[in-house]
Amino acid sequence: MTQALIGKHGEQWHEWVLSNLSRQCTPHSLFERMVARVWSQDDAAAAIDEGLAALGRSSDWRVPLPRIRVQGEAQSMVTVLGRLQRPQAVLLDNLLSQQECQALTDYALHKGLTASGVVDWATGQSVSHEARTSSSVFFNRAETPLIGAVEDRLAAVTGWPVSHGEGLQVLRYAPGQEYKPHHDWFDPARSGSATHLRRGGQRVSTTVIYLAAARAGGGTCFPNAGLELTPRTGGAVFFTNLTMDGKPDEMSLHAGTPVIEGTKIVMTYWQREGPFV
Ligand SMILES: O=C(O)CCC(=O)C(=O)O
Incomplete structure (x- = not known):
């Protein structure tokens, strides 16, 4: 060895x-x-x-987590532009084609967006909050053939089953709108987390897919790492919300920074430890 x-x-x-x-x-x-x-x-x-x-001991202490893999036919167009160690984050390009981005945007707008919410940690309910000023809409799993195909691609690229993914969520930010720094994991110490954790365990990873980048502002920022990324349309930021030993990662604190000009449209994909029900 x-x-x-x-x-x-x-x-x-x-x-x-x-x-x-x-x-x-x-x-x-x-x-x-x-x-x-x-x-x-x-x-x-x-x-x-x-x-x-x-020492002749077995190594069974790590928790399995999604990891980006871009070899293989299903993922052949996807490219990795960069990787960050803490949090474990990957900047991806060409995850979706321009046509797919447009079709998903059109479908989301047709379905209708409403004011985005955040989880109230006491009750677990979604509530409006000044920290998150975008509008959004959730898709069901495989709601359309295109949504199903995108979920299959995300499963292949992250090595994590479709069954463990929440429904995709499209977010639209107009100028001035943002999502202030937050974690996507559910704090096990807060009572409102229990109902969420029952539906598949922790959110192990997040992928923020850019359907349309703003003309200015509107990046995805990791304040603890001093990094802000703005993928091109069709690109994405993937990051894990847990450390390799399965604990909520403080370093995964992230934000959608305020849009300055134009409109930012992203699609967020959260993956759970187990099947999401
Ligand atoms: O809009 C972004 O760049 C980040 C979105 C986000 O933080 C989330 O959906 O959890």
Whole structure:
């Protein structure tokens, strides 16, 4: 076995991982401390796995999460333009064609958009809030053949089954409208989360697909990472809402920044831990 990563940040870290695993510290506690310091999630997880293997122990502590994979026929047109380690985010191009974006926009407008809501953490109900000023509409799963095809593509690109996806939601932002920084995971400590968590567990990932970019402003921003992305029409931002050890990731804080000019139309896809019912 090659031990390429366990020593990545020096011999002290190598020894630290092995000695803590030897005295039965959990992989989860090591992971948390490593990523809080110099380690990326990928490297920390791989280094812990290497340590477990060196001690002859099995590596069954990671939770499975959606991951972008753009090889294979179904995904051949999709390209990765960039990746961020914390949060785990990927900028995608050509996820949808211009025609698909137009058809989905037309369908959403025809269905009718209403003022967007946010989850009230006490009750779990959707309520209007000054933090989110867009208008929106939900699609049912496979509501049209095109919506079904897009969900199949998202499942292929993320390696996560269609059954675990919520219905797609189209959001429209006029100038001045925005979605202030928020997390998409449900806070397990809040009473209003229970009804949401019962419907398939946590939101493990979010994909924000750009059906139409604004002329100015209107990006997707990760304030804790100091990064704002504005995919082209048909592109998307994918990110995970949980860390590799299955905890809500504070770094996944994100926002739709105010549109300055033009209209921004995006389609959000949330994927759950289990089947969404
Ligand atoms: O509009 C955006 O760029 C972000 C949308 C968003 O944060 C969400 O749907 O959760």
